[in-house]
Amino acid sequence: MSKQKTVSWREVRAKRATHGDAVARHVARMENEERAYRLREIREEQGITQKDLAERMELTQPTISALESGDLNRAGLSTLTAYVEALGGTIEVTATFGDRKLTLSSGD
Secondary structure, three states: OOOOOOOOHHHHHHOOOOOOHHHHHHHHHHHHHHHHHHHHHHHHHHHOHHHHHHHHOOOOOOHHHHHHHHHHHHHHHHHHHHHHHHHOOOOOEEEEEEEEEEEEEEEO
């Protein structure tokens, strides 16, 4: 019986090409899903169902489900604002230009 050769992670990675664009898209998708999940957590902590929230926002439950599944980039700012405000929160929109930030909209 022969002993299997141990291969380092570095050797495995060297044989497999990375596709920077694909990785960046995957990371962005995961970040969107995480943000959407956090919104869902807040809704659930308040004991509000998707149906209840949809009624408050005058939307459909499937629309709320899509938002909470990571579809945040496809949602309009007004929809996101309505979602957050229906849960008692506020939204702030900030434009970033290098090291400069400009608040465009604030819930204050």
